[in-house]
Amino acid sequence: MSTNAAFRLQDAGFSRAQVEALGEFLDSQAATKTDLIEAKTELKAEIAEVKTELKAGIAAVRTELKAEIAEAKADIIKWMFGTIVAQTALIIAAVKLLH
Secondary structure, three states: OOHHHHHHHHHOOOOHHHHHHHHHHHHHHOOOHHHHHHHHHHHHHHHHHHHHHHHHHHHHHHHHHHHHHHHHHHHHHHHHHHHHHHHHHHHHHHHHHHO
């Protein structure tokens, strides 16, 4: 607590003991540079951990999507081949019926 603040509190009717007690309380509640550095370090570590987890999660999703896309491609190729065979058979049958 600043000296000006202490004088203003005394001028407002606070006793010296009250001003000192309030000053000690405020000093005990204020964050120090060390507290801020520790908090910053902890936050950096947590952010790094979250980044690592997100990268792993994204990699897993990519792998899963690639597998699903490959499976979908295989299904499409099967259906296209089946459709081509069926159309060819229909065309051959229609040609035979017309001749």
